[in-house]
Amino acid sequence: MYFLIFIVFALISMAVGAQLKRKFREFSQVPTSSGLSGAQIAARMLRDNNIYDVEITSVPGKLTDHYNPANKTINLSEEVYHGRHVAAAAVAAHETGHAVQHATAYSMLQLRSKLVPIANIGTNIMNYVMMASLLFWGAFQLFSFDIALYIIIGAQASITLFTLVTLPVEFDASNRALVWLNASRITQGEEYRKAKSALSWAASTYVVAALAAVANLLYWVLLLLGNRD
Numbered sequence: 001m002y003f004l005i006f007i008v009f010a011l012i013s014m015a016v017g018a019q020l021k022r023k024f025r026e027f028s029q030v031p032t033s034s035g036l037s038g039a040q041i042a043a044r045m046l047r048d049n050n051i052y053d054v055e056i057t058s059v060p061g062k063l064t065d066h067y068n069p070a071n072k073t074i075n076l077s078e079e080v081y082h083g084r085h086v087a088a089a090a091v092a093a094h095e096t097g098h099a100v101q102h103a104t105a106y107s108m109l110q111l112r113s114k115l116v117p118i119a120n121i122g123t124n125i126m127n128y129v130m131m132a133s134l135l136f137w138g139a140f141q142l143f144s145f146d147i148a149l150y151i152i153i154g155a156q157a158s159i160t161l162f163t164l165v166t167l168p169v170e171f172d173a174s175n176r177a178l179v180w181l182n183a184s185r186i187t188q189g190e191e192y193r194k195a196k197s198a199l200s201w202a203a204s205t206y207v208v209a210a211l212a213a214v215a216n217l218l219y220w221v222l223l224l225l226g227n228r229d
Contacts, residue, residue, distance in 0.1 A: 002216070002219055002220075005212070005215050005216055005219055006212075006216075009208065009211070009212035009215065012208055012212075013205070013208050013209070013212070016201070016204050016205055016208055017205060019201060020063075020201045020202060020204075020205060021062075021063070023087075023197065023198055023201050024063065024087045024198065027085065027086040027087035027090070027194050027195075027197075027198050028079070028083065028085050028086075028087045028088070029085065030085055030086040030087075030191065030194055031084055031085050031086075032084060032085060032086055032088075032089050032186060032187055032191055033187075033188060033191065034089075034185070034186045034187075035084055036084065036089070036186065037081065037082055037083060037084050037088065038076050038080040038081050038082070038083050038084075038088035038089065038091065038092035039056050039058070039076060039081045039082070039092070041088070041089050041092045041093060041096075041186055042056050042074050042076065042092045042093070042095065042096045043056060044184070044186075045092075045093055045096040045097075045100075045177075045180055045184075046074075046096060046099060048180065048184065049100050049103065051099060051100065051103050053072055054072045054073065054074060054099045054103075055071075055072065055073045055074070056073070056074045056076065056081075057073050057074070057075050057076070057081075058075075058076055058077075058078050058081040058082075059075045059076065059077060059078075060077070060078065061077055062077055062079065063077065064077045065077050065080055065091050065092075065094075065095050066095065067095045067096075067098035067099050067102070069098075069102050069109070069113060072099070072102070074092075074095050074096055074098075074099055075095075076091070076092055076095065077091075080092055086187060086191050086194045086195050086198065087198055089181060089186055089187055089191075089195055090177065090181070090187075090194075090195035090196075090198040090199050091198070091202075093176075093177035093178075093180060093181050093186070093195075094173050094174050094177045094199055094202070095173075096177065097172070097173030097174065097175075097176035097177045097180075098169075098173045100173075100176055101169070101172065101173060101176070106169075106172065108165060108168045108169050108172070109169050111165055112162065112165045112166055112169050115158070115161060115162045115165060116162070118158045118162075119158050119159055119161075119162035121155070121158065122154070122155035122156065122157070122158035122159045122162075123155075123159055125151065125152070125155035126152070126155050126156060126159065126216075129152060146224065149220060149223060149224040150224070152220050153217070153220045153221060153224065156213070156216055156217045156220055157217055159213050159216075160210075160213040160214055160216075160217045163206070163209050163210040163213040164210055164213075164214075166206055166209075166210070167206055167207065167210055170202075170203055170206050171203055174199040174200075174202070174203055177195075177199065178192070178195065178196055178199065181195055
């Protein structure tokens with residue numbers, strides 16, 4: 001059942017990811033009336049929010065865009081960094097939205113940052129469960145079955161909490177991006193609607209991850225409860 005849950009959500013994630021890539025390709029063909037590149041849009045949004053200590057960099061790969069609060073950098077993929085289209089505008093503004101969250105001490109972003117090391121430990125444990133099942137069952141011989149389940153549930157709970165906290169962080173960053181894109185007239189009319197669609201599909205990937213984490217946590221909790229009966 002655990003592997004079935006994993007496969008089902010993996011397939012859903014792949015489908016959503018494929019649609020996100022399709023939307024990105026589609027909106028990459030729609031130039032913005034402002035004519036600004038992703039890097040220029042990020043720089044302008046930072047200035048409009050009185051943020052002057054964040055660096056904008058170009059990183060290799062596709063859809064590798066992210067904000068790093070540790071060194072205050074907005075890292076844009078080359079296509080977004082140089083792109084002058086709706087997809088680049090949406091992604092650049094979204095990542096800058098995270099920089100604005102950081103500058104304004106947005107509580108959920110701070111909480112997510114604190115959860116990162118805990119979630120990483122949980123992820124390592126669950127990877128062990130998935131990729132080394134034989135050793136995993138052997139580990140049950142060292143502890144009682146219930147103790148082993150408690151360890152797994154604790155690990156999965158940390159992952160689930162992280163994915164749930166991530167949702168408001170990502171939705172808030174997209175909302176900040178869209179409000180600013182509209183107010184600054186970077187994207188207008190149909191451009192704005194396409195930018196909103198792109199960010200909605202990007203957000204859906206986090207929703208799927210959160211649902212998968214919750215489903216996995218429920219599985220292990222129910223297994224523990226069933227073991228007690």
